[in-house]
Amino acid sequence: MSTEFLVQLKGITKRFPGVVANHQVDLTLRPGEIHALLGENGSGKSTLMSVLTGLYRPDEGEIYIGGQRVHFRSPHDAIKAGVGMVHQHFKLVDTFTVAQNVILGDRRVPFIPSMSSIEEEIAQISSGYGLAVNPRAYVWHLSVGEKQRVEIIKMLYRGCSVLILDEPTAVLTIQESRQLFANIREMAAQGRTVVVITHKLHEVMEIADRVTVLCRGEAVATFERGGFSERDLALAMVGRDVVSKVEKPAARKKDVVLDLQDVYALNDLGRLGLRSISLTVYGGEILGIAGVAGNGQRELSEVVTGLRPVIRGHILMDGVEMSGEGPRGFIDRGVAHIPEDRLGAGLVPGLNAVDNLILKEYRRKMARGPFLDRRGAESNALDLIGRFGVRLSSLYNPVKYMSGGNLQRLLLAREISSEPRLIVAVYPVRGLDIAATEAVHRLLLEQRAQGTAVLLISEDLDEIFKLSDHIAVLFEGAVTGVLPAAGADAEEIGLLMMGSRKTEEQAV
Numbered sequence: 001m002s003t004e005f006l007v008q009l010k011g012i013t014k015r016f017p018g019v020v021a022n023h024q025v026d027l028t029l030r031p032g033e034i035h036a037l038l039g040e041n042g043s044g045k046s047t048l049m050s051v052l053t054g055l056y057r058p059d060e061g062e063i064y065i066g067g068q069r070v071h072f073r074s075p076h077d078a079i080k081a082g083v084g085m086v087h088q089h090f091k092l093v094d095t096f097t098v099a100q101n102v103i104l105g106d107r108r109v110p111f112i113p114s115m116s117s118i119e120e121e122i123a124q125i126s127s128g129y130g131l132a133v134n135p136r137a138y139v140w141h142l143s144v145g146e147k148q149r150v151e152i153i154k155m156l157y158r159g160c161s162v163l164i165l166d167e168p169t170a171v172l173t174i175q176e177s178r179q180l181f182a183n184i185r186e187m188a189a190q191g192r193t194v195v196v197i198t199h200k201l202h203e204v205m206e207i208a209d210r211v212t213v214l215c216r217g218e219a220v221a222t223f224e225r226g227g228f229s230e231r232d233l234a235l236a237m238v239g240r241d242v243v244s245k246v247e248k249p250a251a252r253k254k255d256v257v258l259d260l261q262d263v264y265a266l267n268d269l270g271r272l273g274l275r276s277i278s279l280t281v282y283g284g285e286i287l288g289i290a291g292v293a294g295n296g297q298r299e300l301s302e303v304v305t306g307l308r309p310v311i312r313g314h315i316l317m318d319g320v321e322m323s324g325e326g327p328r329g330f331i332d333r334g335v336a337h338i339p340e341d342r343l344g345a346g347l348v349p350g351l352n353a354v355d356n357l358i359l360k361e362y363r364r365k366m367a368r369g370p371f372l373d374r375r376g377a378e379s380n381a382l383d384l385i386g387r388f389g390v391r392l393s394s395l396y397n398p399v400k401y402m403s404g405g406n407l408q409r410l411l412l413a414r415e416i417s418s419e420p421r422l423i424v425a426v427y428p429v430r431g432l433d434i435a436a437t438e439a440v441h442r443l444l445l446e447q448r449a450q451g452t453a454v455l456l457i458s459e460d461l462d463e464i465f466k467l468s469d470h471i472a473v474l475f476e477g478a479v480t481g482v483l484p485a486a487g488a489d490a491e492e493i494g495l496l497m498m499g500s501r502k503t504e505e506q507a508v
């Protein structure tokens with residue numbers, strides 16, 4: 001084995017304001033291996049590889065290639081040294097051809113390049129690795145899979161021996177993923193090192209020679225092929241031994257508030273985003289939706305708030321068929337929404353607190369004939385702000401100047417004050433500090449105690465365990481399992497999050 005392209009990361013620490021994205025990470029990439037970098041969202045995978053490829057400078061730590069210490073100041077430096085990365089968002093110019101994109105930014109290319117010889121070279125790389133793409137095609141004609149191949153060819157054209165692919169299958173169909181894996185195997189067979197960043201266990205099982213697991217910015221384990229099971233990976237990834245629990249009175253199971261029956265919906269790409277979802281949320285109960293982001297959470301939150309149409313199946317609110325209704329219909333049935341995007345979908349950034357607080361209610365309460373009752377609106381705002389502990393400098397400042405925690409309280413104040421039957425809360429504490437997080441959790445539990453049904457979508461398993469009565473797990477748009485929260489263990493949920501089905505017999 002040649003050691004020319006042995007890559008060693010030693011003690012890499014990378015901090016961003018308020019977060020340690022990588023902490024003292026050691027990682028070795030052997031020439032010619034397929035190395036999976038596995039971890040939950042936010043565990044620091046992209047950051048670590050961006051440090052390796054010169055996009056970020058580490059705060060601490062050293063990088064060695066072939067035993068030589070290197071200091072990359074840009075991705076150009078890294079590529080020159082043979083290390084290239086294909087990011088999650090492609091960086092191609094639509095109006096250029098494949099060949100033009102491949103040479104774009106390549107400093108070795110002469111000022112007036114001979115396109116035909118470049119196209120010839122691309123065709124050779126393309127056939128050498130099975131990366132089918134026409135060098136003369138315009139990028140805007142290409143499928144997502146083809147665009148990805150262009151990005152890979154671009155790195156190979158520049159002579160990269162170490163290729164890093166950041167969540168490469170996230171945008172691909174199953175068939176395209178299979179094709180990509182064949183390409184990856186071919187590259188490794190020809191001596192290149194390929195790093196595959198992923199959060200999917202089955203991909204690691206399928207392709208990796210070795211796998212390093214990141215958890216909360218730290219490399220917690222490295223396994224060799226044959227020396228790990230899905231269970232080992234899930235446990236390392238989820239990485240929590242103690243799950244915090246709050247004492248909460250048992251839910252009094254009463255009426256079915258929200259009932260989804262065999263629901264299908266499309267995602268923004270026009271593919272199936274939700275498949276055969278059947279879920280029930282009872283009054284006085286919190287149903288937690290666990291899963292790695294991007295597995296249908298957004299689509300789910302949108303179909304139950306009328307923002308996304310259902311293409312098959314039924315959504316019932318208190319027994320009333322809702323499929324076909326828009327957001328207004330859902331609001332009128334008592335559905336409150338704490339959206340993922342507080343300052344986009346939730347609140348209007350340029351409006352003040354008073355106006356934001358009456359956005360949904362004005363038709364019912366605040367109308368005085370055709371006019372808005374300003375004084376009523378103001379006293380409504382004062383009342384809610386007091387009850388929900390929102391801190392603001394003025395009622396009439398645009399809300400975009402408020403802190404995250406206060407914005408979330410304002411949003412909750414508005415949604416809860418409508419006395420909803422169902423609250424759909426999507427990542428409700430994302431970006432909040434501990435105090436604000438506690439406040440939001442308390443409000444949701446209070447709602448539960450009052451008999452409101454809550455659908456809680458979160459990536460944070462601790463939060464899910466803490467609040468939920470039942471936990472449903474989403475994977476690739478389908479529910480892989482629904483379990484009572486009491487007695488559920490993080491390991492099992494971790495496996496379901498990675499696509500093992502509850503019904504499947506699990507190997508011991």
Ligand SMILES: Nc1ncnc2c1ncn2[C@@H]1O[C@H](COP(=O)(O)OP(=O)(O)O)[C@@H](O)[C@H]1O
Pocket residue numbers: 016017019020021039040041042043044045046047048
């Ligand atoms: N450019 C950035 N600025 C600030 N914080 C960042 C930046 N990039 C990543 N982070 C934070 O660093 C942590 C690790 O992120 P990332 O490396 O993207 O994780 P992963 O790729 O495993 O999902 C997260 O908490 C993320 O919010």
Ligand SMILES: [Mg+2]
Pocket residue numbers: 042045046047166
């Ligand atoms: Mg990432």
